[in-house]
Amino acid sequence: MAATSPGPRLAAKTSRIVALIRKEGRQVLRDPSSFAIGVVLPLMLILLFGYAMSLDVKHVPVAVVLEQPSSEASEVAAGFQLSPYFETRLTRSMAEAEELMLAQKVDGIVHLPADFARRAAQGDANIEVVVYGVDANRGRFIQAYAQAAIAQAGVRRAAEGRSDPTAGGQAVVESQLWFNAANDSRYFLVPGLVVLIMTLIGAFMTSMVVAREWERGTFEALFVTPVRTDEILIAKIVPYFLLGLGGLLLCLGSARLLFDVPIRGSILLLVAVSMLYLLVSVSMGLLISASLKGQFLSSQVALVVTFMPALMLSGFIYDLRGVPLAVRLISYLVPARYYVSLLQSLFLAGDVWSVIIPNAAVLAVFAAVLLALTRLTTRKSLG
Amino acid sequence: MTAPVIVGRDLRKRFKQRAGGTLDALASVSLEIAAGGVSALVGPDGSGKSTLIRMIAGLLSADAGELTVLGIDVAKDPQAIQDRIGYMPQRFGLYEDLSVQENLDLYADLHGVSAAVRAQKYPRLMEMTALGPFTGRLAGRLSGGMKQKLGLACALVRSPELLLLDDPTAGVDPLSRRELWEIIAALVRDEGVPVLISTSYLDEAERCDHVVVMHRGAVLAQGRPDDIAQVAAGRTFRAAPRGEESPRKLQARLLADPTVTDAAPEGGRVRIVCTTAPGDAAFAGLALEPVPARFEDAFMILQRAADATRAKMSTGPAPALRAEQLSGGVKAEVVVEVRDLVKRFGEFVAVDRIGFEVRRGEIFGLLGPNGAGKTTTFRMLCGLLTATSGTLNVDGADLRRSRAQARRKLGYVAQKFSLYGQLSVAENLDFFASAYGLAGAARRRRIDWVMDEFALHPLAGVLGGHLAGGFKQRLAMAAALLHEPDILFLDEATSGADPVARREFWGRVNALADQGVTVIVTTHFMAEAEYCDRIAILDSGRVLAQGAPAEIRSHALTEGNPEPTMDDAFIAVVEQARAAALQGRAA
Numbered sequence: 003m004a005a006t007s008p009g010p011r012l013a014a015k016t017s018r019i020v021a022l023i024r025k026e027g028r029q030v031l032r033d034p035s036s037f038a039i040g041v042v043l044p045l046m047l048i049l050l051f052g053y054a055m056s057l058d059v060k061h062v063p064v065a066v067v068l069e070q071p072s073s074e075a076s077e078v079a080a081g082f083q084l085s086p087y088f089e090t091r092l093t094r095s096m097a098e099a100e101e102l103m104l105a106q107k108v109d110g111i112v113h114l115p116a117d118f119a120r121r122a123a124q125g126d127a128n129i130e131v132v133v134y135g136v137d138a139n140r141g142r143f144i145q146a147y148a149q150a151a152i153a154q155a156g157v158r159r160a161a162e163g164r165s166d167p168t169a170g171g172q173a174v175v176e177s178q179l180w181f182n183a184a185n186d187s188r189y190f191l192v193p194g195l196v197v198l199i200m201t202l203i204g205a206f207m208t209s210m211v212v213a214r215e216w217e218r219g220t221f222e223a224l225f226v227t228p229v230r231t232d233e234i235l236i237a238k239i240v241p242y243f244l245l246g247l248g249g250l251l252l253c254l255g256s257a258r259l260l261f262d263v264p265i266r267g268s269i270l271l272l273v274a275v276s277m278l279y280l281l282v283s284v285s286m287g288l289l290i291s292a293s294l295k296g297q298f299l300s301s302q303v304a305l306v307v308t309f310m311p312a313l314m315l316s317g318f319i320y321d322l323r324g325v326p327l328a329v330r331l332i333s334y335l336v337p338a339r340y341y342v343s344l345l346q347s348l349f350l351a352g353d354v355w356s357v358i359i360p361n362a363a364v365l366a367v368f369a370a371v372l373l374a375l376t377r378l379t380t381r382k383s384l385g
Numbered sequence: 386m387t388a389p390v391i392v393g394r395d396l397r398k399r400f401k402q403r404a405g406g407t408l409d410a411l412a413s414v415s416l417e418i419a420a421g422g423v424s425a426l427v428g429p430d431g432s433g434k435s436t437l438i439r440m441i442a443g444l445l446s447a448d449a450g451e452l453t454v455l456g457i458d459v460a461k462d463p464q465a466i467q468d469r470i471g472y473m474p475q476r477f478g479l480y481e482d483l484s485v486q487e488n489l490d491l492y493a494d495l496h497g498v499s500a501a502v503r504a505q506k507y508p509r510l511m512e513m514t515a516l517g518p519f520t521g522r523l524a525g526r527l528s529g530g531m532k533q534k535l536g537l538a539c540a541l542v543r544s545p546e547l548l549l550l551d552d553p554t555a556g557v558d559p560l561s562r563r564e565l566w567e568i569i570a571a572l573v574r575d576e577g578v579p580v581l582i583s584t585s586y587l588d589e590a591e592r593c594d595h596v597v598v599m600h601r602g603a604v605l606a607q608g609r610p611d612d613i614a615q616v617a618a619g620r621t622f623r624a625a626p627r628g629e630e631s632p633r634k635l636q637a638r639l640l641a642d643p644t645v646t647d648a649a650p651e652g653g654r655v656r657i658v659c660t661t662a663p664g665d666a667a668f669a670g671l672a673l674e675p676v677p678a679r680f681e682d683a684f685m686i687l688q689r690a691a692d693a694t695r696a697k698m699s700t701g702p703a704p705a706l707r708a709e710q711l712s713g714g715v716k717a718e719v720v721v722e723v724r725d726l727v728k729r730f731g732e733f734v735a736v737d738r739i740g741f742e743v744r745r746g747e748i749f750g751l752l753g754p755n756g757a758g759k760t761t762t763f764r765m766l767c768g769l770l771t772a773t774s775g776t777l778n779v780d781g782a783d784l785r786r787s788r789a790q791a792r793r794k795l796g797y798v799a800q801k802f803s804l805y806g807q808l809s810v811a812e813n814l815d816f817f818a819s820a821y822g823l824a825g826a827a828r829r830r831r832i833d834w835v836m837d838e839f840a841l842h843p844l845a846g847v848l849g850g851h852l853a854g855g856f857k858q859r860l861a862m863a864a865a866l867l868h869e870p871d872i873l874f875l876d877e878a879t880s881g882a883d884p885v886a887r888r889e890f891w892g893r894v895n896a897l898a899d900q901g902v903t904v905i906v907t908t909h910f911m912a913e914a915e916y917c918d919r920i921a922i923l924d925s926g927r928v929l930a931q932g933a934p935a936e937i938r939s940h941a942l943t944e945g946n947p948e949p950t951m952d953d954a955f956i957a958v959v960e961q962a963r964a965a966a967l968q969g970r971a972a
Contacts, residue, residue, distance in 0.1 A: 025491050222478050227495040383463075
């Protein structure tokens with residue numbers, strides 16, 4: 003064959019890649035399962051999380067312990083009874099309320115002690131709020147609402163010209179979060195959601211579409227054309243990378259609109275580290291499907307190797323400082339772990355370079371190694 | 386004479402098997418394919434045809450040996466070959482969620498075909514494949530024959546220097562097969578593209594310029610089909626049955642004779658290939674008419690000689706597959722009655738008012754292309770699908786009312802291997818025996834029985850999924866016969882099976898019918914209709930013709946073709962019906 007100059011060769015290469023990407027795009031749009039995983043599932047996750055956060059904490063059953071009725075104590079109790087956020091049960095003793103809580107009949111206890119009226123008059127009234135904290139997020143919300151309800155009772159009294167038993171240090175609200183005192187992230191959900199969606203689209207979906215080509219024999223026909231292995235890989239990476247970025251924008255939008263989560267760091271940096279993680283996640287999907295070649299097996303393995311660790315070992319649900327050493331060591335192999343750290347600091351703290359640089363560097367190394375491995379494993383061969 | 390396009394020397398390929406052990410897919414294969422014309426690879430399943438084609442396409446590397454394609458060493462530069470050849474894999478390799486046009490465009494883009502060349506090439510491809518009206522249709526919605534043509538078109542978007550087709554006609558009806566061969570012939574004639582094709586149809590191999598006969602990874606013979614046919618010279622005859630004997634009975638009797646290599650019913654007579662040139666006394670009383678040797682005759686001789694381990698067809702009396710003997714022979718009693726049967730799936734009418742009757746002890750064949758409605762009819766007959774309307778009686782029971790009662794008398798072998806791959810042969814049989822309600826000594830007796838008859842004892846511990854194709858089919862049939870059914874349904878039992886395995890299969894079906902079992906089969910191998918007592922030809926959900934094989938063949942009887950084959954008959958019947966339908970629409 004006559005040697006061609008690099009110009010036309012590059013043009014031919016580009017047009018082959020473009021043709022493959024166009025094909026991939028059409029398939030995503032037409033295949034119900036890719037559409038489900040790439041578009042419907044992220045939307046569902048976002049809505050589910052949004053729903054859980056905005057609506058779930060209405061009509062919370064609480065016990066209000068009124069040890070000795072008095073006008074002051076009754077007023078606080080009425081505040082709870084009238085609030086749309088609570089379903090109130092009045093009890094006369096703390097023991098009774100605790101029993102209700104252990105039977106999970108109520109999720110919180112507001113304890114107005116027998117001396118509430120007397121101490122309110124003295125200006126040092128005490129209200130104890132106990133919250134069932136196994137579901138940490140819900141617990142936090144109940145706690146916050148309870149405090150607001152108590153504060154409102156105080157404001158009402160002040161407006162009527164009477165003394166506010168809870169104002170000015172006169173009444174101290176003592177809150178306790180039972181069963182999960184160590185929870186320290188108020189906005190852990192959104193960074194977690196981003197990690198899950200990036201992993202889902204990147205690894206799970208890519209592994210499925212590549213394994214499908216092996217399984218249906220379409221790769222066999224594709225291989226016997228001038229197409230090169232790197233072109234096939236690029237054409238598989240680009241569409242799912244873009245789809246992942248779409249998912250990211252969806253998450254960021256919902257973070258602002260649905261969750262009211264602050265984004266304290268720079269958006270540009272957030273997108274940049276997300277692209278890095280997407281690259282890691284897509285190449286994990288490619289690597290898995292190139293070595294297994296079956297759709298069912300690939301998607302299962304992708305789920306176990308990428309999605310589950312992203313859920314459980316990334317520090318999203320379980321604080322990694324609290325897990326046994328062995329599990330912690332394994333978690334260092336989970337790329338999602340570094341991404342969660344990056345996201346948490348970019349969302350909640352800002353551009354903390356001492357966190358961003360090392361974590362981003364680890365992700366970059368992961369991406370480079372995985373891409374190289376993928377390139378080595380994927381061959382135009384059926385053997 | 387130009388240099389050959391493919392030269393292979395001592396090629397070897399060994400695969401590791403999941404069960405442990407290895408399989409020699411290719412054991413020292415040497416071959417040479419000339420630059421012009423059509424060459425064919427023929428051989429039974431697992432003889433190494435696909436492995437060899439993939440190796441030539443640079444998709445598999447050889448463990449040892451040398452392979453040069455278009456003057457390029459495949460091991461050194463597979464991409465250089467892939468840049469220049471066209472290849473259609475076994476399953477066509479189409480993107481089912483892309484349209485016909487999008488599939489074509491994708492391959493044109495990948496091959497770097499310029500817009501100018503496309504403008505000139507597309508109309509020609511569309512004309513050749515008759516896909517013009519369907520360019521917007523998704524490839525997944527095409528029929529088997531159309532998919533095959535689209536696969537071919539994708540391989541031809543850029544004029545290749547060599548075209549490789551891996552078993553392109555498997556599971557495709559005779560009409561589509563004939564069209565494909567017309568395309569290939571035109572390609573060779575007009576563009577001089579050398580073609581290498583693998584096939585399990587021996588009549589296709591016969592029309593090629595060069596044939597490579599393979600067997601268990603080795604080459605048994607290669608050369609012009611006429612030359613290879615000479616292996617059988619002087620040993621091929623035709624004999625007509627006498628008196629009441631049907632051709633298939635005579636065929637079964639002859640096949641049991643040790644001096645006969647092969648016997649097959651053909652055009653109301655039986656074609657015989659003898660082991661040696663027969664003396665005058667052979668086959669007492671039969672008038673043997675010598676016929677010219679065909680490639681198929683030589684193929685059977687070569688395969689049988691190479692495969693000494695493959696047991697010859699059972700000899701002597703037919704195997705006793707039933708404990709309780711029914712008296713053999715076709716009775717007047719109707720056991721399966723189908724009238725005005727309709728099955729709709731939404732808008733689509735899969736089966737459109739079909740009707741036929743099957744008598745006790747008969748072998749009845751439902752023939753037709755993929756999508757003709759054969760399997761749907763079968764599923765309704767077995768009570769697996771509910772008919773939309775019509776009458777459906779099996780052995781006196783109305784299947785639309787009392788399915789369970791009817792089912793007890795039925796045996797069903799599905800199109801796909803439907804036994805448990807993770808259970809051993811013995812476990813599979815045990816499970817099915819208990820599913821049929823057999824217990825205790827009766828169960829053990831029946832299982833022993835079918836294992837004897839199907840020679841499954843040596844394989845008792847092998848997992849179902851690890852059996853070779855032919856043995857899977859034996860196991861499936863054994864399982865279906867455990868409860869001694871009066872009626873046996875066999876759906877596409879020979880699909881994908883090689884000629885030798887198909888002979889064995891029909892030997893067994895014959896033996897069953899001799900014992901009074903009614904057998905209903907579907908097949909798209911038209912030649913197999915010769916084994917049936919009566920057949921019905923189905924197309925687009927309707928019965929186009931039915932009767933004895935001789936009656937069906939007479940549809941294609943013309944002056945130019947005094948001895949039409951079943952393929953000719955099928956094509957004639959379908960074309961007549963389609964022409965009538967067109968006229969009806971025009972009127």
